[in-house]
Amino acid sequence: MGGENGPSTGMRGCASGLHSGGPLRSSVERVTMEVSAMTRFAFAGLAAVLGIAASCCIAAADTTDQALFTAVAPDAMLVLDLSGSMRWNPKGEIDASQEPILRFGNDICSGETFSDTPRPGLATDCARYLIAKRAIHTLLDDNRDGVIDGRDETGLDVRLGFWTFGSGSRKRRDIGRPYAEIWCGAGACPGSEAYAAGENSILYWTDRTLERLGW
Numbered sequence: 001m002g003g004e005n006g007p008s009t010g011m012r013g014c015a016s017g018l019h020s021g022g023p024l025r026s027s028v029e030r031v032t033m034e035v036s037a038m039t040r041f042a043f044a045g046l047a048a049v050l051g052i053a054a055s056c057c058i059a060a061a062d063t064t065d066q067a068l069f070t071a072v073a074p075d076a077m078l079v080l081d082l083s084g085s086m087r088w089n090p091k092g093e094i095d096a097s098q099e100p101i102l103r104f105g106n107d108i109c110s111g112e113t114f115s116d117t118p119r120p121g122l123a124t125d126c127a128r129y130l131i132a133k134r135a136i137h138t139l140l141d142d143n144r145d146g147v148i149d150g151r152d153e154t155g156l157d158v159r160l161g162f163w164t165f166g167s168g169s170r171k172r173r174d175i176g177r178p179y180a181e182i183w184c185g186a187g188a189c190p191g192s193e194a195y196a197a198g199e200n201s202i203l204y205w206t207d208r209t210l211e212r213l214g215w
Contacts, residue, residue, distance in 0.1 A: 075159045075175045078136060078182070080205060082166035086129035087211060089114050103127055125208070133206040137192045140179045148180050148189040164205055172200040 085092070088100045090109055095101050102114035109126035118125075140148045142155040161175035162182045173182045183189045185201035198204065 073157045073159050077161045077163055079163045079165050082164050087127050089126045129206060136202055140183055148183045153179050
């Protein structure tokens with residue numbers, strides 16, 4: 001078919017060139033490699049663009065979420081432990097009948113030295129529940145003006161409630177009640193020893209007279 005130099009011979013020559021690694025095969029391989037390289041480059045570019053777009057979307061979502069959560073004040077419950085061991089000093093020193101001894105210490109109730117009676121340098125009652133009381137007052141008096149009122153609520157921006165824990169565990173104030181109401185049971189509480197109006201305030205439950213009567 002086609003004679004000695006006809007189409008059949010040409011096709012055989014083409015096939016021979018492909019199988020023998022001749023010029024035609026080299027050209028095909030070069031074109032294939034170039035197309036493959038261009039394809040990989042295109043996919044790499046597409047991946048980079050998609051990555052940037054995804055990053056932008058995530059950043060936008062994060063910003064939106066942050067705005068959502070920071071607009072709402074968190075809730076927290078103050079739980080005051082009134083179990084018997086809260087009458088002990090930080091070291092837990094008691095007598096044979098489990099009564100607390102050596103309750104007076106330095107201003108921050110630290111160190112190893114405590115006394116049965118107040119004396120210079122050891123004049124602070126360091127019963128554990130009184131340490132908790134002072135810590136709660138520091139928390140509630142957010143602006144440090146010595147008065148617990150609505151300005152502290154605005155500054156701290158946390159909705160609080162109050163529970164007592166011990167033999168009579170119960171909720172004393174719902175979350176969201178005014179700080180002054182939680183602390184002293186009034187509209188504003190000047191000082192850490194303000195008058196306690198009612199048994200649902202922290203000052204009522206941290207009164208040393210009540211301790212002596214038994215919680």
